[in-house]
Amino acid sequence: MSSNDGDIVIRAEGLVKSFKGFRAVDGLDLTIERGMIYGFLGPNGCGKTTAMRMLTGLLTPTEGTVEVLGLSVPKDAETLKYKIGYMTQAFSLYGDLTVLENLNFMATIYGLPSKRKKQRIAEVMVRYELSELGDRFAGKMSGGQRQRLALATAVLHEPQLLFLDEPTSAVDPESRRHFWEQLFDLVDGGTSIVVTTHFMDEAERCHKIAIMEAGQKRADGAPKDLMAAMGANVVEIEGPNLREIRRRLLGTEGIITAAQLGARLRVLVRDDIADPEAFLKNKDETNGATLIEKVRPNLEDVFVTATGEGRQ
Amino acid sequence: MIRPLSRISAIFFKELSQLRRDRMTFGMVIMIPLIQLILFGYAINTNIRDIPVAVVDHSQTGLSRILIQMVEATRVVKVTERLTSIEEAETAIKAARVRAAFILPDDLSQRVARSPAANLGTPPSTDEETSRPVAQWIVDGSDTMIAGAIKSLRNMPLAELNRQAPNRSTPTFEVALFFNPEQRTAINIVPGLVGIILTMTMIMFTSAAIVRERERGNMEMLINTPVRPIELMIGKIIPYIFIGLLQTVIILGLGHLLFNVPFGDKIFDLFVGTLLFIGASLSLGLVLSTIAQSQLQATQMTVFVLLPSILLSGFMFPYEGMPVVAQYIAEAFPATHFMRMIRGFVLRDAGLLELHRDVLWMCGFFVLGMIVAAFRFKKRLD
Numbered sequence: 046m047s048s049n050d051g052d053i054v055i056r057a058e059g060l061v062k063s064f065k066g067f068r069a070v071d072g073l074d075l076t077i078e079r080g081m082i083y084g085f086l087g088p089n090g091c092g093k094t095t096a097m098r099m100l101t102g103l104l105t106p107t108e109g110t111v112e113v114l115g116l117s118v119p120k121d122a123e124t125l126k127y128k129i130g131y132m133t134q135a136f137s138l139y140g141d142l143t144v145l146e147n148l149n150f151m152a153t154i155y156g157l158p159s160k161r162k163k164q165r166i167a168e169v170m171v172r173y174e175l176s177e178l179g180d181r182f183a184g185k186m187s188g189g190q191r192q193r194l195a196l197a198t199a200v201l202h203e204p205q206l207l208f209l210d211e212p213t214s215a216v217d218p219e220s221r222r223h224f225w226e227q228l229f230d231l232v233d234g235g236t237s238i239v240v241t242t243h244f245m246d247e248a249e250r251c252h253k254i255a256i257m258e259a260g261q262k263r264a265d266g267a268p269k270d271l272m273a274a275m276g277a278n279v280v281e282i283e284g285p286n287l288r289e290i291r292r293r294l295l296g297t298e299g300i301i302t303a304a305q306l307g308a309r310l311r312v313l314v315r316d317d318i319a320d321p322e323a324f325l326k327n328k329d330e331t332n333g334a335t336l337i338e339k340v341r342p343n344l345e346d347v348f349v350t351a352t353g354e355g356r357q
Numbered sequence: 358m359i360r361p362l363s364r365i366s367a368i369f370f371k372e373l374s375q376l377r378r379d380r381m382t383f384g385m386v387i388m389i390p391l392i393q394l395i396l397f398g399y400a401i402n403t404n405i406r407d408i409p410v411a412v413v414d415h416s417q418t419g420l421s422r423i424l425i426q427m428v429e430a431t432r433v434v435k436v437t438e439r440l441t442s443i444e445e446a447e448t449a450i451k452a453a454r455v456r457a458a459f460i461l462p463d464d465l466s467q468r469v470a471r472s473p474a475a476n477l478g479t480p481p482s483t484d485e486e487t488s489r490p491v492a493q494w495i496v497d498g499s500d501t502m503i504a505g506a507i508k509s510l511r512n513m514p515l516a517e518l519n520r521q522a523p524n525r526s527t528p529t530f531e532v533a534l535f536f537n538p539e540q541r542t543a544i545n546i547v548p549g550l551v552g553i554i555l556t557m558t559m560i561m562f563t564s565a566a567i568v569r570e571r572e573r574g575n576m577e578m579l580i581n582t583p584v585r586p587i588e589l590m591i592g593k594i595i596p597y598i599f600i601g602l603l604q605t606v607i608i609l610g611l612g613h614l615l616f617n618v619p620f621g622d623k624i625f626d627l628f629v630g631t632l633l634f635i636g637a638s639l640s641l642g643l644v645l646s647t648i649a650q651s652q653l654q655a656t657q658m659t660v661f662v663l664l665p666s667i668l669l670s671g672f673m674f675p676y677e678g679m680p681v682v683a684q685y686i687a688e689a690f691p692a693t694h695f696m697r698m699i700r701g702f703v704l705r706d707a708g709l710l711e712l713h714r715d716v717l718w719m720c721g722f723f724v725l726g727m728i729v730a731a732f733r734f735k736k737r738l739d
Contacts, residue, residue, distance in 0.1 A: 064739075103577070104739045105739055119737070123585075123736075126582060126583040131578070131581040137575050137577050137578035137579075138575070138578060139371065139575060141374075141378050141379075142371065142374055142375065149367075149370075154363075154582045154583065155582065155583065156363050156364065
């Protein structure tokens with residue numbers, strides 16, 4: 046790794062992956078810096094898993110170049126495997142082996158010397174609360190326990206870079222919270238993390254995200270910056286007949302989208318309209334609204350403006 | 358050098374743990390050789406005896422009854438029906454109640470008197486009457502082994518009919534039977550059974566080995582580790598090598614106890630030969646496993662390979678009897694070479710040197726199989 050690249054863990058240019066003519070990833074450029082959690086946010090089928098698989102060398106790019114930790118992928122993929130950890134979307138450890146056997150298997154596969162192996166297994170078992178579960182079969186554990194085991198095996202060999210493919214889709218909110226705390230501990234210890242997700246709250250925890258749609262990157266940056274530069278203002282409307290108001294508003298000039306959240310209608314107004322509150326109040330379509338107020342945008346708003354019909 | 362060994366051992370211990378918990382498979386490892394040895398050891402017999410036959414006796418004389426008793430005394434056939442007409446006999450054969458019918462004509466006494474087989478001292482004549490056989494067999498010839506057994510009665514001596522000592526004619530050739538003078542079928546079957554059972558279990562176990570990882574969803578994790586394809590292949594077959602050796606010990610040990618089949622003096626050669634065959638069969642299974650997309654497909658492919666490799670191996674039907682093309686096909690299967698090898702080691706006291714062609718071929722098959730399997734196994738998803 047050359048010295049001026051010291052802070053870049055992943056650099057990808059013009060990445061394309063075609064499956065029989067279908068472009069699952071279509072011209073992706075990425076620069077991911079060391080020591081952060083980088084998230085791919087997007088719906089199912091947007092190409093985020095395919096992109097991640099190209100970064101780890103599991104898939105050969107149809108076009109484009111990838112450099113991970115200074116190694117060219119897929120050419121040096123086998124060398125890279127010692128330096129990265131990978132947590133698959135579906136649980137992929139052995140269900141008919143115990144927690145300890147699974148850990149032992151992975152530690153041996155990565156060639157940890159026996160003393161180091163014992164030490165590392167003991168460490169991760171404590172850190173990921175597996176000490177009581179050593180003799181349990183992995184296939185008989187709960188979603189949260191399996192996820193902790195999967196993370197423990199992925200970091201056994203102390204990778205510099207960790208790839209997590211939708212790591213929390215099978216666990217409860219409590220486990221998810223806890224899991225993210227553990228990810229920040231890893232980052233604190235110097236690990237860089239790339240994660241895919243379709244949860245907004247999860248994406249919001251990332252240092253930086255890329256919003257993906259149809260194989261392309263629609264936006265990227267820190268969630269806060271993305272919200273600031275969204276190109277839309279968010280206005281919430283309260284009142285009776287919200288469904289009716291929504292129907293009337295959709296498709297009118299200046300309105301990007303409108304979606305109901307409980308007793309409120311959340312409307313995205315294009316930011317070339319100077320005073321969105323007044324703009325909406327003056328519209329006939331909002332007759333009957335009891336409250337119209339501008340609110341702080343969230344990541345879902347960013348996602349909606351960046352993708353789908355909201356995309357400018 | 359440490360890392361490849363460590364990775365192979367990781368795969369090996371993982372397979373061992375999984376195998377240990379798979380009670381069904383583990384049971385099969387022991388039960389397949391045990392049951393099949395006992396079953397086939399007793400059941401398969403090429404010395405055919407007591408074939409059920411019908412008798413149609415048009416002569417109804419003391420002579421005809423003695424002739425029937427003489428035929429029964431050979432133990433080749435057993436009279437189960439007495440019928441009155443040839444039509445009835447044909448019906449009985451068609452209905453498979455009997456496999457043959459023995460037809461004694463009404464002029465039996467005259468025919469016997471003129472028959473040279475009766476040894477009555479009548480000078481051989483060119484007279485047509487004299488050369489006529491004394492009775493007729495009609496046989497269900499569809500099974501060549503049954504037909505052959507009854508054909509062996511064709512030249513039965515008839516001297517005893519006249520209370521004479523059987524004539525002591527000198528045979529044209531003397532035949533000395535080496536290695537199995539008592540002509541016991543088990544001697545040939547039991548060593549061959551080692552080949553059959555190893556072919557079956559070894560290919561079956563490994564044909565599922567790789568595709569199972571895929572089907573159970575472990576593949577994505579596995580190919581993300583630094584393990585190399587050849588290390589994965591080697592680690593996966595080692596447990597089965599021990600299983601194969603265990604099965605060989607069960608079959609040959611039990612064969613010795615129950616059927617008195619010798620071990621031969623070439624224990625080392627036997628060990629090496631068996632090891633090579635196990636390796637060749639396992640590598641064949643691995644290749645199948647890299648082709649199959651599911652465990653069901655793997656099983657189907659195993660059956661597809663299994664049948665020809667057993668039927669052409671020479672286990673039941675002599676290799677020499679096959680047409681040349683079939684012999685070439687048979688040569689491709691490790692089972693054919695092993696059948697030759699193990700019968701050589703156990704029965705003929707042959708060694709690896711005498712059978713070096715089979716040994717070399719087996720080595721080549723093993724190495725090629727491993728390379729092909731490793732080459733076909735891609736650490737990529739596309």
